[in-house]
Amino acid sequence: MSYKIGLKLWSLNENYIAPAKELYECGEYDYIELYTVPNSSQMLPLWKNLAKDCGVKFAIHAPHFSSGLDFSNPNKQRYNLELCEQVKRYSGELEAVYTVFHPGIGGSIDESVRQMKMVKNLKFAIENKPYIVPMDNGTAFCVGADFLSIKRILDEVGCEFCLDAGHALCSANYQGLNPYEYIAKLNELNPRIYHLSDNDENAKLDAHMHFGDGSIDLARVLKLLCGGEFLAIETIKDSKDNLDDFAKDCSILKLLIKNTK
Secondary structure (H helix, E strand, O other): OOEEEEEEEOOOOOHHHHHHHHHOOOOOEEEEEOOOOOHHHHHHHHHHHHHHHHEEEEEEEEHHHHHHHOOOOHHHHHHHHHHHHHHHHHHOOOOOOOEEOOOOEEEHHHHHHHHHHHOOOOEEEEOOOEEEHHHHHHHHOOOOOOOHHHHHHHHOOOEEEEEHHHHHHHHHHHHOOHHHHHHHHHHHHOOOOEEEEEOOOOOOOOOOOOOOOOOOOOOOOOOOOOOOOOOEOOOOOOOOOOOOOHHHHHHHHHHHHHHHH
């Protein structure tokens, strides 16, 4: 079992550039998965300079529902495609090793598939979702939260797959399924990319806890995540000044990987 390990940052995170460079040069991680905040193209030169300075590779995470991109909403088609153009710029100029999108929230899978087919000249992956997410007025259902929906998207859109183990656990708990068996089932769809964080083992809502702060059997999960190439750590950041918490999570993950070989 061998992965390229990713550090998750946002395009506005100028404050993390120096510690990210230091950790990369120490060999703590292999690439940065950069969430492209809408209308943040002014930050692109800073990330390009980081790549030039230390050789770090980039992957791109497109904006999702919280930033306004929702493929399942027909009224957002024009804005969605505008955001996709911004994503293409980031992906192209940073020579991204992959680009990830979410399918959408609250709409139909038919609409999500239709709009995703409109994204041209960009090879991308789609990420599985929890079944529900919190909203101001309660909760909303996610597109791409069950096995058949993800399989349909992969088949009809022709994209790659990013398996988020935390999302899968939440979805399985909502559906009344065994979360570990559900993660194994999703892994049959040949994901190239994995996302990993901790949570309450019985959770139905997503969280991005540090490894060991939740109750997920991470060693068991890692045994199920086989065949992919990239693994991005999606735990929260405790400090705005350093990435010490990420370094700790990275050490825990590497030890877990070593012990599950």
